[in-house]
Amino acid sequence: MADIELREVTKRYPDGTEAVKQVSLEIGDGEFMILVGPSGCGKSTALRMIAGLEDISDGDLLIGGERVNDLAPRDRDIAMVFQNYALYPHMTVRENMGFALKLAKENDGEIKSRVDEAAKILDLEAHLERKPANLSGGQRQRVAMGRAIVRSPKVFLMDEPLSNLDAKLRVQMRTEVSRIQQRVGTTTVYVTHDQTEAMTLGDRVAVMRGGIIQQVDSPKNLYERPRNLFVAGFIGSPSMNFLPAQLEGDTIKLPFGDAQIPDELKSRLKGNGKGGEVIAGVRPEHFEDSDVEPEKPGLRFTAPVSVVESMGSELYAYFDVESGGIESSDLTELAADSGIEDLPKHGSGEVQQVVARLAAASGARPGKQANLVLDTRFIQLFDPNGGKSLTAEQ
Amino acid sequence: MEAASVPAATVRKRSKGNAPPSASPRTPWWMWLCVVAIVLFCLFPFYWLLNTSLKAGPDLSTSALLPPNPTLENYESIFRDSNFTTALKNSAIVALITTALALIVGSFCAYALARLKIRFKFTILAIILTITTFPQITIAAPIFKLWRDVGLYNTIPGLVIPYLTFALPLAIYILTSFFREIPRDLEEAALVDGATNFQAFYKVVVPLAAPGLATAGILTFIAAWNEFLLAITLTSSSNARTVPAAIAFFTGSTQFEQPLGTISAASVVISVPLILMVLLFQKRIVAGLTAGAVKG
Numbered sequence: 001m002a003d004i005e006l007r008e009v010t011k012r013y014p015d016g017t018e019a020v021k022q023v024s025l026e027i028g029d030g031e032f033m034i035l036v037g038p039s040g041c042g043k044s045t046a047l048r049m050i051a052g053l054e055d056i057s058d059g060d061l062l063i064g065g066e067r068v069n070d071l072a073p074r075d076r077d078i079a080m081v082f083q084n085y086a087l088y089p090h091m092t093v094r095e096n097m098g099f100a101l102k103l104a105k106e107n108d109g110e111i112k113s114r115v116d117e118a119a120k121i122l123d124l125e126a127h128l129e130r131k132p133a134n135l136s137g138g139q140r141q142r143v144a145m146g147r148a149i150v151r152s153p154k155v156f157l158m159d160e161p162l163s164n165l166d167a168k169l170r171v172q173m174r175t176e177v178s179r180i181q182q183r184v185g186t187t188t189v190y191v192t193h194d195q196t197e198a199m200t201l202g203d204r205v206a207v208m209r210g211g212i213i214q215q216v217d218s219p220k221n222l223y224e225r226p227r228n229l230f231v232a233g234f235i236g237s238p239s240m241n242f243l244p245a246q247l248e249g250d251t252i253k254l255p256f257g258d259a260q261i262p263d264e265l266k267s268r269l270k271g272n273g274k275g276g277e278v279i280a281g282v283r284p285e286h287f288e289d290s291d292v293e294p295e296k297p298g299l300r301f302t303a304p305v306s307v308v309e310s311m312g313s314e315l316y317a318y319f320d321v322e323s324g325g326i327e328s329s330d331l332t333e334l335a336a337d338s339g340i341e342d343l344p345k346h347g348s349g350e351v352q353q354v355v356a357r358l359a360a361a362s363g364a365r366p367g368k369q370a371n372l373v374l375d376t377r378f379i380q381l382f383d384p385n386g387g388k389s390l391t392a393e394q
Numbered sequence: 395m396e397a398a399s400v401p402a403a404t405v406r407k408r409s410k411g412n413a414p415p416s417a418s419p420r421t422p423w424w425m426w427l428c429v430v431a432i433v434l435f436c437l438f439p440f441y442w443l444l445n446t447s448l449k450a451g452p453d454l455s456t457s458a459l460l461p462p463n464p465t466l467e468n469y470e471s472i473f474r475d476s477n478f479t480t481a482l483k484n485s486a487i488v489a490l491i492t493t494a495l496a497l498i499v500g501s502f503c504a505y506a507l508a509r510l511k512i513r514f515k516f517t518i519l520a521i522i523l524t525i526t527t528f529p530q531i532t533i534a535a536p537i538f539k540l541w542r543d544v545g546l547y548n549t550i551p552g553l554v555i556p557y558l559t560f561a562l563p564l565a566i567y568i569l570t571s572f573f574r575e576i577p578r579d580l581e582e583a584a585l586v587d588g589a590t591n592f593q594a595f596y597k598v599v600v601p602l603a604a605p606g607l608a609t610a611g612i613l614t615f616i617a618a619w620n621e622f623l624l625a626i627t628l629t630s631s632s633n634a635r636t637v638p639a640a641i642a643f644f645t646g647s648t649q650f651e652q653p654l655g656t657i658s659a660a661s662v663v664i665s666v667p668l669i670l671m672v673l674l675f676q677k678r679i680v681a682g683l684t685a686g687a688v689k690g
Contacts, residue, residue: 051582051586052586053582053585072585072590073582073585074585074586074588074589078586079586080582080583080586082579082582082583083579084577084579086579086580086582086583088580088583088584088598088602089580099587099597100587103587103588103589103593104588147587151587157586
């Protein structure tokens with residue numbers, strides 16, 4: 001076990017493009033660190049540099065305090081779980097899991113006992129003599145995990161290990177991964193593009209975009225105090241609503257109406273609330289149906305609901321608001337990543353779609369007006385130029 | 395085989411619909427007729443060879459479909475002839491060494507072409523393939539002169555080296571497409587697991603490319619085993635002469651006897667191992683030749 005430190009690590013390709021730009025990150029001993037971001041953000045490249053599968057163009061990589069830039073993967077004492085598992089098809093599960101130990105010239109008895117122990121943890125004992133081709137997706141995934149834990153390496157690296165599983169199994173394996181990591185207590189770097197995985201698994205999460213780390217924080221802080229528009233939009237599902245707003249003295253002008261700036265928001269704004277154009281970010285759960293909760297304080301308004309999605313325990317109500325639209329490169333990239341950039345009237349234009357998460361008891365129906373209340377205490381404000389948060393600590 | 399593996403459901407659906415007769419699941423009778431005709435056409439020469447090899451003396455001049463007095467005399471006579479048995483040994487040695495070298499060197503080349511970032515990779519592969527199209531007669535004479543000068547004439551290496559000129563491109567071409575199909579992640583997993591690059595190659599890549607190695611091995615073995623032009627140009631005695639060349643030097647047991655019977659017997663003897671091998675590995679060879687064209 002060891003800590004990992006990246007000091008201004010850069011990956012530059014021969015054609016000059018930089019996949020990872022001066023990333024500095026400290027990962028503590030035993031910590032579960034998640035690298036998350038849209039595709040092409042450099043998270044996998046960063047992981048492969050830690051593994052030694054990619055050269056580091058600039059900067060230093062330290063594992064356990066030792067600079068390992070020039071060490072071959074085999075000398076770094078790391079284990080990696082690949083997205084497609086990369087199990088050796090010509091070996092049985094036992095041989096797959098024992099391969100690293102065999103290369104390390106451990107004796108057969110030791111290999112057998114360690115593989116058996118790992119198989120027990122992963123519930124693979126019944127499948128040890130089978131070939132990977134005869135295993136289900138979930139079993140293969142567990143073998144890949146087993147191959148990693150059998151070695152008790154300093155570091156686990158996982159490259160989207162759950163993305164090839166179907167949705168239900170993925171949730172199950174997610175808890176499994178977390179359980180195993182807590183049990184063996186090995187420093188882990190986990191790459192994913194799925195923000196739910198990032199939020200549920202990690203001790204800390206590093207959000208990356210364009211080769212740059214946007215924010216490193218606990219999942220809770222990322223959610224509540226995103227440092228910029230990109231992080232705010234990336235973390236959370238359904239994602240945060242972004243609306244143009246204006247600050248005028250003690251009043252914030254939102255497309256739904258004007259509201260007093262609550263003290264809580266004012267204290268977070270500190271000196272930033274000079275006034276003028278801002279982007280307001282509102283999480284869907286900070287709306288509520290005012291017919292369900294008439295006592296709830298906040299900004300009251302009515303909105304024409306266009307679509308209602310019922311989740312059983314809650315409702316997602318979509319409604320349109322008239323607004324001037326907002327322009328931001330962060331939001332464009334987020335839209336591009338989720339594949340919604342081509343959809344009409346989302347994020348920009350005259351009419352903007354907003355999603356609200358309401359109690360299941362809400363009477364919101366498609367095509368009807370709904371009475372909503374917005375809890376103004378939780379509004380996040382962002383600078384339209386650059387997308388920096390005005391309400392979170394930088 | 396193919397017809398039997400069609401799922402029952404597909405067959406039923408097809409026969410129910412108004413499909414034209416040619417699309418019916420049963421092969422029409424005239425198709426079978428064609429198959430039989432083609433098989434007869436292809437196999438008849440070999441049958442005639444077998445037929446002739448079982449005849450002796452005056453029977454050789456008959457054209458009966460079955461030998462009137464079948465005899466193994468010709469086979470006994472060729473195995474008594476030390477020229478034939480040493481040639482058989484030479485053939486085996488030359489073909490096996492050629493195959494082994496082609497596979498070892500070829501797999502390194504193919505791996506480099508499949509994996510490494512090399513400039514003009516396609517051009518290199520194209521040049522390698524072009525070499526196989528050279529008519530052998532163009533290199534036979536120069537090599538003859540050269541081998542005479544350097545002392546490789548009439549030696550086993552003197553045959554193996556020119557044989558590699560067609561064996562290597564074949565092996566490289568087949569193995570390149572096999573190595574390309576092996577996911578890179580597997581090697582990377584091996585590297586992270588503590589393997590050196592070479593260990594990752596021979597413990598992970600080579601076992602997975604085994605079908606490709608088998609295909610390339612069989613094809614190079616056959617090519618080297620059957621080769622005639624270079625064998626007859628570059629050998630002068632039983633020191634290195636291989637069977638195809640040795641057969642050309644067969645004489646009858648007496649000066650007045652036609653060597654036709656013994657030639658036929660020798661030809662059958664050298665064909666049988668190849669036929670057995672091809673039948674045994676038929677599926678692998680086909681799979682090997684189409685690898686890269688269709689993704690499994």
